Amino acid sequence: MVDRVSVRYRPYVDRKPTLRRSLASLRSRATTEVVALDDVSFRVEKGEAFGIVGRNGAGKSTLLRVMARTLRPNEGRVVVNGRASTLLQLGVGFNPELSGRRNVYLGGLASGLRRAEIDQVFDDVVEFAGLGEAIDRPVKTYSSGMFSRLAFSVSMHLDPDIILLDEVLAVGDAEFRKKGIQTMRQLLERSGTIVFVSHALPQVVDFCSRAMWLDAGRVRLIGPSADVVEAYQGSLR
Amino acid sequence: MATASHRQSVISRALDYLRDLARRREFALALGTGNLKARNANTGLGILWWVLNPLLLGAVYYLVFGVIFPGRRPDNFLVYLLSGMFVFHFTSQSMTGGANSIISNAKLLANLRFPRLILPISALIEAASGFLVSLGLLVSIAVITGQASITHRILYLPVVIGVHLLFNLGLGAMTARLAVPFRDINNLIPYINRIWLYLSPIIWPLSFLDDAEPWVRTAIRLNPMYDFIGLYRSALLGSPIIADHVIGAVAAALVVGFLGIGLFVKYEGHMVRYL
Numbered sequence: 001m002v003d004r005v006s007v008r009y010r011p012y013v014d015r016k017p018t019l020r021r022s023l024a025s026l027r028s029r030a031t032t033e034v035v036a037l038d039d040v041s042f043r044v045e046k047g048e049a050f051g052i053v054g055r056n057g058a059g060k061s062t063l064l065r066v067m068a069r070t071l072r073p074n075e076g077r078v079v080v081n082g083r084a085s086t087l088l089q090l091g092v093g094f095n096p097e098l099s100g101r102r103n104v105y106l107g108g109l110a111s112g113l114r115r116a117e118i119d120q121v122f123d124d125v126v127e128f129a130g131l132g133e134a135i136d137r138p139v140k141t142y143s144s145g146m147f148s149r150l151a152f153s154v155s156m157h158l159d160p161d162i163i164l165l166d167e168v169l170a171v172g173d174a175e176f177r178k179k180g181i182q183t184m185r186q187l188l189e190r191s192g193t194i195v196f197v198s199h200a201l202p203q204v205v206d207f208c209s210r211a212m213w214l215d216a217g218r219v220r221l222i223g224p225s226a227d228v229v230e231a232y233q234g235s236l237r
Numbered sequence: 238m239a240t241a242s243h244r245q246s247v248i249s250r251a252l253d254y255l256r257d258l259a260r261r262r263e264f265a266l267a268l269g270t271g272n273l274k275a276r277n278a279n280t281g282l283g284i285l286w287w288v289l290n291p292l293l294l295g296a297v298y299y300l301v302f303g304v305i306f307p308g309r310r311p312d313n314f315l316v317y318l319l320s321g322m323f324v325f326h327f328t329s330q331s332m333t334g335g336a337n338s339i340i341s342n343a344k345l346l347a348n349l350r351f352p353r354l355i356l357p358i359s360a361l362i363e364a365a366s367g368f369l370v371s372l373g374l375l376v377s378i379a380v381i382t383g384q385a386s387i388t389h390r391i392l393y394l395p396v397v398i399g400v401h402l403l404f405n406l407g408l409g410a411m412t413a414r415l416a417v418p419f420r421d422i423n424n425l426i427p428y429i430n431r432i433w434l435y436l437s438p439i440i441w442p443l444s445f446l447d448d449a450e451p452w453v454r455t456a457i458r459l460n461p462m463y464d465f466i467g468l469y470r471s472a473l474l475g476s477p478i479i480a481d482h483v484i485g486a487v488a489a490a491l492v493v494g495f496l497g498i499g500l501f502v503k504y505e506g507h508m509v510r511y512l
């Protein structure tokens with residue numbers, strides 16, 4: 001069911017055009033283009049954990065956005081088979097003024113669940129996040145740890161086939177991180193797929209079977225995660 | 238042959254989009270009502286402010302034009318003014334709400350995949366909830382002050398609201414589309430709204446048109462708010478229905494509605510780039 005093919009794309013992320021810049025560019029067509037991803041191709045198999053490493057600004061987040069299909073590439077295409085849950089940022093769709101309860105529904109609905117489906121997992125979500133009574137308080141009163149736990153818990157209950165993770169395990173306390181990794185392992189056992197962007201290199205080696213090193217928008221290396229991380233670390237020294 | 242198959246694909250893509258939208262209707266509703274609740278969570282009167290804003294603005298204009306400079310006003314000036322004010326406020330809220338809907342939900346857009354029209358639709362749901370409450374208030378005021386009587390024409394109200402919704406959605410989608418690359422729009426909208434308010438039959442009586450300059454009369458006749466406000470007054474305040482209003486409102490709703498939605502949908506794949 002999940003056989004993912006990501007083919008080539010070459011998106012340019014340009015500057016926000018204000019009215020003035022648009023008028024200016026009418027005169028001179030030459031606008032500076034930033035190449036965020038340059039002809040990147042790879043393939044992630046079903047049931048695999050795939051890591052992406054690289055310096056800041058290498059295009060990792062852009063790549064995840066293209067894979068989540070929220071950003072249309074200028075060239076190339078992405079093929080995704082299965083229900084992808086994106087965890088590019090935590091707490092997407094949350095409204096801090098509203099209660100945790102309402103936010104569980106908002107976050108779930110935003111990610112494509114139906115209300116009835118959320119009803120079924122609601123208790124588990126609260127239990128997993130360990131929030132208890134606080135679920136009926138406005139989210140703005142939560143500590144950042146509580147917020148992350150709730151947001152992560154919602155994402156883990158979306159029952160996705162594919163998870164795109166962007167550095168999100170860096171938040172929360174050690175115990176919660178352990179719980180998160182456990183949940184992701186369970187997902188892998190159910191032959192789900194995880195694409196994992198992280199600067200925590202040991203975690204990438206430990207968790208992912210294969211990895212890709214992205215450098216200034218280009219693929220430097222794809223291979224077994226230990227080799228890729230070693231080569232990347234070598235370049236940092 | 239080629240054109241026919243092209244048209245076919247446009248229609249089938251539009252149907253796909255609609256199906257996608259319908260599947261996410263719970264999300265649109267939750268987002269709209271959630272924003273409504275959140276926006277008012279920190280004010281004492283909460284959701285009432287949605288009604289109080291046009292009501293207080295109406296009261297200010299009533300004070301200026303009904304009391305201080307009375308002049309030639311219709312007998313039912315209070316409900317005349319308020320009906321126009323509420324209808325206009327709904328449209329102007331849809332416009333500002335639409336413009337903000339994309340920008341204030343940048344995080345959602347960047348992270349999740351869903352038909353982007355959900356966002357202007359949720360802004361419309363938010364504005365419409367307040368509007369319905371204000372219509373209830375208007376009818377109560379009309380009955381209590383005896384300035385209008387409820388007739389069978391109130392049965393047309395759902396149709397009028399439906400046409401108005403399409404118009405507002407198109408307008409909201411259009412401003413949303415423009416506000417993404419041109420944030421400057423947000424600074425302009427209040428002034429556009431102000432001029433539009435004065436060109437609509439709200440603070441001046443319809444008899445003003447009789448001795449207005451011909452070009453002023455034409456400008457006002459071309460203003461869709463002239464038609465919408467006229468229709469609401471027929472449905473709620475019992476004045477006769479004028480065919481011109483029906484034609485004007487339906488035409489404006491179809492043109493603005495489909496143009497706005499079309500422009501928005503055509504552009505939505507590029508939005509994330511500008512947020």
